[in-house]
Structure formats: C-alpha cells, structure tokens
Amino acid sequence: MTANEHRTTVWPWIVMAVAGFHVFVASMTVPPDALQGQLSRIMYVHVPAAWLAYLAFGITMLGSAMYLWKKDLKWDRRAHASAEIGVMFTGMTIVLGMVWAKPTWGVWWTWDARLTLTAIMFFVYLGYLALRRTTDNLDMRAKRSAILGVLAIVQVPLVHFSVIWWRSLHQAPTLLNPEGPSMDTSMVITLLIAVSGFTVMYVAMMFKRIELSRLEDAVLVSEQTSSGPIAGHGITSPDLTGGS
Amino acid sequence: MRTDAPSFLAQVMTIVRRDLLRERRSGEVLWVTLPFGAIALLLVPLAIGTDAPTLQRIGPGMFWVIVMLFGVLIAIRQTNAGTQAQRDMVALTGLDPAAIFVGSTTASFMLLLVFETILGIVTIVLYDITPTGWVALPTVLVLAAAGLALLSTLAASIVSTGRSATALVPLLVAPLSVPLLLGATQAWEALRLGRSSLPWVLLMAIVGLLLAVVGVLSARPLQETA
Numbered sequence: 001m002t003a004n005e006h007r008t009t010v011w012p013w014i015v016m017a018v019a020g021f022h023v024f025v026a027s028m029t030v031p032p033d034a035l036q037g038q039l040s041r042i043m044y045v046h047v048p049a050a051w052l053a054y055l056a057f058g059i060t061m062l063g064s065a066m067y068l069w070k071k072d073l074k075w076d077r078r079a080h081a082s083a084e085i086g087v088m089f090t091g092m093t094i095v096l097g098m099v100w101a102k103p104t105w106g107v108w109w110t111w112d113a114r115l116t117l118t119a120i121m122f123f124v125y126l127g128y129l130a131l132r133r134t135t136d137n138l139d140m141r142a143k144r145s146a147i148l149g150v151l152a153i154v155q156v157p158l159v160h161f162s163v164i165w166w167r168s169l170h171q172a173p174t175l176l177n178p179e180g181p182s183m184d185t186s187m188v189i190t191l192l193i194a195v196s197g198f199t200v201m202y203v204a205m206m207f208k209r210i211e212l213s214r215l216e217d218a219v220l221v222s223e224q225t226s227s228g229p230i231a232g233h234g235i236t237s238p239d240l241t242g243g244s
Numbered sequence: 245m246r247t248d249a250p251s252f253l254a255q256v257m258t259i260v261r262r263d264l265l266r267e268r269r270s271g272e273v274l275w276v277t278l279p280f281g282a283i284a285l286l287l288v289p290l291a292i293g294t295d296a297p298t299l300q301r302i303g304p305g306m307f308w309v310i311v312m313l314f315g316v317l318i319a320i321r322q323t324n325a326g327t328q329a330q331r332d333m334v335a336l337t338g339l340d341p342a343a344i345f346v347g348s349t350t351a352s353f354m355l356l357l358v359f360e361t362i363l364g365i366v367t368i369v370l371y372d373i374t375p376t377g378w379v380a381l382p383t384v385l386v387l388a389a390a391g392l393a394l395l396s397t398l399a400a401s402i403v404s405t406g407r408s409a410t411a412l413v414p415l416l417v418a419p420l421s422v423p424l425l426l427g428a429t430q431a432w433e434a435l436r437l438g439r440s441s442l443p444w445v446l447l448m449a450i451v452g453l454l455l456a457v458v459g460v461l462s463a464r465p466l467q468e469t470a
Binding site for chain 2: 117120121124126127130134143147148150151152
C-alpha cells in the first residue's frame with residue numbers, strides 16, 4: 001500500500017471517530033429535558049439520522065439524474081453509495097424512534113403518518129439496493145437504478161411534510177419551524193453540533209463506499225473480460241502410445 | 245417499393261392484442277390470480293372473526309389491499325412471458341419502445357379492470373357492503389387500475405431480464421403504490437360518508453400522469469439496456 005493510498009484509507013475513519021466523539025460529548029453535556037428527562041438525549045442521534053437520510057436520498061437522486069445525463073459510472077457509484085448510507089440512517093431513525101416511543105407513547109409502533117411513511121421510504125430504497133443486485137452488467141444496472149433513484153425521491157417531501165399535512169402524533173418540525181426553534185438555545189446548539197458531526201460522518205462514509213464500489217466494479221469488469229479456460233479444457237486425449 | 249411505418253396507435257394495438265391473446269391462451273389472470281384473490285377475501289373473516297359490522301367496516305379496505313397486492317401479479321406476468329430471444333425479436337421489429345410500454349400497460353389495465361370488477365362483486369357479497377357513488381366509484385376503479393398497471397409495467401421494465409425479477413417487482417411496486425391505495429380507500433370512505441372524493445381522485449390522477457410520463461420517457465433507455 002502506498003503512502004497516498006494509506007492516507008485515503010485511514011482519514012475517513014479518523015474523521016468519523018472525531019465527529020462521533022464531538023456528537024457524544026455534546027449530547028451528554030447538555031441538560032436533560034424538563035419533561036422527558038434523559039430520554040430526550042435520543043433526539044441528538046434520531047434527528048441527525050433522519051436529516052442524513054433526507055440528504056443521502058437527495059444525493060442519490062442527484063447522482064441518478066447526473067448518470068442519466070452524462071452516462072458516467074462515477075455518478076452511479078455516488079448514487080449507490082448514498083442510497084446505502086441513507087438506508088442505514090433511515091433504519092437507525094426508525095429504531096431510535098421506537099426506543100423513544102415505548103416509554104413516551106406506551107407503544108413501540110403507532111400508525112402515525114410520519115412513522116408509516118418513513119418505513120415505506122425505507123422499503124423503497126431497500127428495493128433500489130435489491131434492484132442493483134439483479135444484474136452484473138454495469139451500464140444496465142446503472143441505468144435501471146438511476147430511473148428508480150429519480151422516481152423514489154418523492155418519498156422525502158412526503159415524509160417531511162407528513163406532520164403538517166396529516167394530524168400526527170409525531171411532533172412538528174422543531175428546528176425548521178417557521179416561528180423559530182421551539183426548544184432551549186443549549187439544546188439547539190447541541191442539535192446543530194450533532195447534525196454537523198453526522199454530516200461530516202456521512203461525507204467520510206461516502207468516500208469509503210465510493211472507493212469500495214470502484215474496486216467492486218473493477219473486479220467485476222476484470223472477471224467479465226478475463227479469458228478463462230475454454231470448454232473441455234480439462235479433457236485430454238487418451239494416451240494410446242503406451243498400449244501393447 | 246415504399247412501405248409506411250405503422251402509426252403509434254397501430255403499434256400500441258399490436259402489443260395489446262399480443263398480451264390479451266397470451267392471456268386468452270394461458271388464462272393466468274382468470275383462472276389463477278382471480279380465484280387466488282377471492283380466496284384471500286374469504287380467508288380474512290376466518291382469521292379475524294365473522295362479526296358482520298366489523299366485516300362491513302373493513303371490507304372496502306381489504307378489497308383495495310388485495311387489489312394492490314394481487315394486481316401486481318397480473319402486471320408482472322409479462323416479466324415471465326417472454327424469453328430474452330423473444331424480447332430481442334420485438335426490439336428488432338422496430339416497434340417504438342414507448343408504444344410497447346403503452347401497449348403492455350393498456351393490456352394490464354384492461355385485465356386489472358376485469359379483476360377489480362369481479363373481486364368487487366365478491367367483496368360486496370361476502371362482506372355485505374352497499375356501494376355508493378355510482379359515478380365516482382367507477383372513476384376510482386379506473387384510476388386505480390390505470391395507476392397500478394402503469395406502476396407495475398414500469399417496475400417490470402426496470403427489472404426485466406435481471407436475476408429474481410419476478411420477486412423484485414412486488415417489492416418495488418408495493419411501497420410505491422401507497423398514494424394509489426390511500427387515494428382509493430379514502431375516496432371510497434368519502435363517498436360512504438357523503439363527502440367529496442375529488443381531492444383523492446385528483447391525487448390518483450396526478451400519480452398516474454407522473455408514472456405515464458416516466459414510463460414513456462424511460463422506455464427507450466430501458467430497451468437499449470435489455
């Protein structure tokens with residue numbers, strides 16, 4: 001491994017560790033919520049994870065559209081990497097929301113518009129990832145998933161505005177509230193630190209995943225173009241010279 | 245000698261005739277999917293209880309869920325219907341890919357409409373439902389069939405020739421059919437309560453229009469990679 005390769009392999013891990021440490025310290029030093037107590041600390045991971053899911057799926061849409069326009073596989077790799085990270089963060093959002101909901105609402109799951117639509121968004125992008133596994137042809141895979149990547153973005157505004165469009169048990173936007181943030185300044189600052197830290201982690205993960213995708217594609221192309229043994233390679237003609 | 249290329253409509257009709265002829269020969273929708281849907285409607289009361297008021301309340305919702313889930317089977321039959329060689333042959337005939345998409349969608353739409361109608365009658369009989377809105381209700385049925393046909397045909401075009409194509413289409417269609425399911429169930433509920441179903445009908449129409457545009461625009465790139 002060259003020094004340059006070593007740097008590109010190591011630095012995303014360092015960035016992720018530093019950002020994760022900042023998020024941890026910030027969310028643990030802020031005072032607990034007056035009503036929810038220590039449980040409110042989940043918010044410092046739940047909200048950034050949800051924000052990251054939106055961002056990741058937005059980048060997937062952008063990468064997909066750019067691939068359809070430019071026909072360059074690097075855009076497909078970006079779209080794929082972002083979708084994979086987005087699915088991970090959506091899953092994290094759902095699980096953390098459930099952990100918070102059980103002591104607060106008394107149930108793990110409720111048929112609320114925000115919750116249901118988030119789960120549907122999770123499955124739509126899971127379908128996107130499954131679609132990519134159906135073929136080894138890079139161009140075919142890229143084109144097909146790009147169409148779905150563009151189409152699937154309708155889920156994001158549906159999820160975000162669901163708390164406004166439908167009567168919802170889930171709280172309305174806190175930071176993006178038109179009347180200003182509806183929480184204490186220290187909590188807003190901590191939440192912003194957490195969102196920034198998670199965004200930095202997302203960028204670092206993107207670099208790692210894109211690099212991995214590039215290597216996967218290179219292996220796939222090499223397997224497809226290498227000349228393997230021809231049919232009947234292991235069959236040799238019988239040795240008739242030694243017979244009596 | 246000069247021969248004129250067939251019009252777009254003629255190409256669409258060719259594909260519609262092909263798909264309907266294929267269905268007439270196989271009887272897949274009429275003899276397999278439709279009885280399967282009817283059995284599902286029959287199984288629900290056995291699982292949740294045969295209390296008449298409860299069944300009347302959940303009947304329309306069950307009908308739409310079964311239409312959405314089983315309707316996908318109708319539209320994805322085209323992913324199994326032809327071999328790669330047959331698909332290549334259709335592509336080589338020079339038919340407009342958009343016409344192939346519209347033709348396949350139209351055939352699926354017609355079959356879905358028949359499926360919905362017969363299953364609707366089964367639901368009315370089994371769940372003792374009194375339908376209301378004799379103008380709005382057919383509109384909802386038509387829009388749901390059109391939306392589902394468009395969505396399933398688009399999903400089938402995206403995954404065709406891939407590994408596990410048949411299994412993947414329902415995974416793609418089921419979550420994306422939520423606006424159609426919501427539109428259909430809420431329109432039915434609005435009609436039952438004597439309210440306007442127009443917002444939900446409009447939602448279904450807009451979703452259908454969006455899918456039609458995406459399907460037609462993506463038809464050629466998808467055929468090129470098939």
